[in-house]
Amino acid sequence: MQYDDMKPMAETVADLMKTLAHPNRLLALCAMMEKERSVGELAEALGMRDQAMSQQLAILRNKGLVTTRRNGQTIYYGLADARIATVMSALYATYCAPEDGAAA
Secondary structure, rough: HHHHHHHHHHHHHHHHHHHOOOOOHHHHHHHHHHHEHHHHHHHHOOOOOHHHHHHHHHHHHOOOOOEEEOOOOEEEEEEEEHHHHHHHHHHHHHOOOOOOOOOO
C-alpha cells in the first residue's frame, strides 16, 4: 500500500471523526438518518435548548455534513450526501443495532 497517497484522505477522515466525536452531533446525525429534522425537533429529541442545538447544527453545516431546506420560517436539516449516510449506517450497525438472539 502507498500510505503517502492516502495521507490527504486520512486527514479528511480524521477531521470527520473529530466532528462526530461530540455525542449531540452524533445523535443529531442519527436522527437525520430517518428524515429531515427541524432544530426544534432535534432539540426536543435530545433534551437540549434550541440555541444549543443550533450551535451544533452550525458546526455540522460548516463541515459539510448536513444541508438545509427552508419551509416558511422553519429550517430543516438533512444529511448532506450518501457518504455521511454510509458512515452513520456503519456506526449504527456496529454499535446501536439490536443484537440477534439478545435476551428473550
